[in-house]
Amino acid sequence: MALIVQKYGGTSVGNPERIKNVAKRVAKWKAQGHQIVVVVSAMSGETNRLIALAKEIQAQPDPRELDVIVSTGEQVTIGLLAMALKDAGIDAKSYTGGQVRILTDSSFTKARIIEIDEHNMRADLEAGRVVIVAGFQGVDEHGNITTLGRGGSDTTGVALAAALKADECQIYTDVDGVYTTDPRIVPEARKLDRITFEEMLEMASMGSKVLQIRSVEFAGKYKVKLRVLSSFEDAGEGTLITFEEDEEMEKAVISGIAFNRDEAKIKITGVPDKPGIAYQILGPVADSNVDVDVIIQNTGEDGTTDFSFTVHRNDYAKTLKILEGVQSHIGAKSVSGDDKIAKVSAVGIGMRSHVGVASTMFRTLAEEGINIQMISTSEIKISVIIDEKYLELAVRVLHKAFGLDQPV
């Protein structure tokens, strides 16, 4: 007998029929003797409907009151799922975030979980009940309703699994697992049976929209076994995201090719090369709440340096303007940018113990005539910035070059 936390997203509970299907799936696990906690999102479209309603009243909705409104989406789903289970003869009880007491800080619309009271859930589980918890929400120390921000139901699932020391946290979604890359670009992309948290973090941050990144961090921190699987198909074990590097995983050098087309590049040339110059450039950018991703700096021969970095494409115009403002102050020769770029990354925990990943990557791209504009590396990832128009080609050739289209 295991204690399993299952999380079902908005599409999986999108209408009464689908809610009944979730109940059937839960019933099956329950029949195998497991204790089940189910975390649900709002029915798909519901959160957007509620936000739109709020915006009809107030263009910039008051965050506290927005959370009061938006949290009702999940509250409806927990009631419906509890009914569906009871209708199938399975005892179940619903909990709002406040009823569990998922204590968060008071950062409305993007609260962080501080503590979870597992006492009531535990009593229900021991009485043989399925516990159903509203995802995405909590309550602060004053009893105000809070929400965890978009995708926060994943975080709720992982946090509950951690609090209850669950054997596994299963994230049901509309894909059947994590793939070596986006199958829409590379039809040969393979589903991964296992992936490590570190790899998943790199994949997630690159736009593999399977899991909310915060929930992965959380799972890694509390050593919660995460499994991503489809709520629509019955076959398959999905992808297990583990904190152990087992032997099997050592075999694959690269686990996947991630990419991101949401970035833009800024370049400052002819900056006097003296201490503190990076801060003088990036300080004003950070002060404007712009996140910077890849940063590279090349020192030239003439005592000046060229400095490049990438930001989210939405922040491109704003960042250019900031730098044009500081250009004369820091004595730079030019400020320019390009918002037609893309980032492609090879991710794999195996690259720690293997050489030659970088050279394979660079050679493969060169053979296709794809120019590399920037390079950034971490222990388990190599990213390159290239012209956006080559993105699909780059993903395809790298996927093949690292043998990801071959069965393991």
Added chain:
Amino acid sequence: MALIVQKYGGTSVGNPERIKNVAKRVAKWKAQGHQIVVVVSAMSGETNRLIALAKEIQAQPDPRELDVIVSTGEQVTIGLLAMALKDAGIDAKSYTGGQVRILTDSSFTKARIIEIDEHNMRADLEAGRVVIVAGFQGVDEHGNITTLGRGGSDTTGVALAAALKADECQIYTDVDGVYTTDPRIVPEARKLDRITFEEMLEMASMGSKVLQIRSVEFAGKYKVKLRVLSSFEDAGEGTLITFEEDEEMEKAVISGIAFNRDEAKIKITGVPDKPGIAYQILGPVADSNVDVDVIIQNTGEDGTTDFSFTVHRNDYAKTLKILEGVQSHIGAKSVSGDDKIAKVSAVGIGMRSHVGVASTMFRTLAEEGINIQMISTSEIKISVIIDEKYLELAVRVLHKAFGLDQPV
């Protein structure tokens, strides 16, 4: 400066535009220096939508889970109204029933209020905030969400007014007050400036759908001044429902003509007239959860008695069947019924100190050739059961006979 509780029903908050109008109205009262607590219902149609959704999952929705779902309707409205007030520059804060802590028993879908914690609301009022409370809902001692049943937002308003010792509880609705009778039947019907609780109870129970009857009982019990007024028109003071019989009111003998077409009549003849016979007849009816309204019994000369009573028309067939079942057991001659009847009542606290109300009523009906089938009297009400087809005529002539079409 007064402390005023205002309650707005579903129609009054039916869309964003109307919610903004409610905010304007609240703002006006606030600007006059009053402390305001606002109780709101779900947006019109929302509660029905949620119930329908629940029924798609479970034909007989689990009561606890139904309350979890249905209570979200009011929760959305409180957030929206708080935003509308903030947008108008007025500080406001929303409360769910659980956040106030409106403590109820655990009778899901028809809970009763046990206690209200006024502490937090009081602090907000003293800080100059408008307090917005979700109507219709509370929380039991275990933290389960409960609802008070249909129309329960009125009860919430009155209960809050009682707990806060408010100067007045204003019920905003789509009519501008309580009328001497239904203006759709008698165009000359007048709006009453004042009415006593006792009269209002008799009027409400007769189908004047202005206020939920439980809220009126509650107001009477806790001596809360209630005022019914329109949320759409600005003019008018509505109708004040008082617990004081002031001098002005003494002048009117009859305050209004109420009626009800939802009843049916059952008659049992030739019942042996011996002790316990009423119980033998009505016991099985009560056991089937059928409410009995008017009851009359006539003793004949031959040691038998005729027994008649009325029930809700929906219970007519069921009740007939029950009595046909016990007929031989009690030795009755016949069981018959009529579901084409109506009840018309003259209501007025003034009738306590005036004679001749009954005779005026009976004479007026006789003059129109309307046969009276049953009569029932209370201290402040005389009701007659008549053929349904004469209902409108009876209401019109009685309204005129008691001078209700004349200005006071």
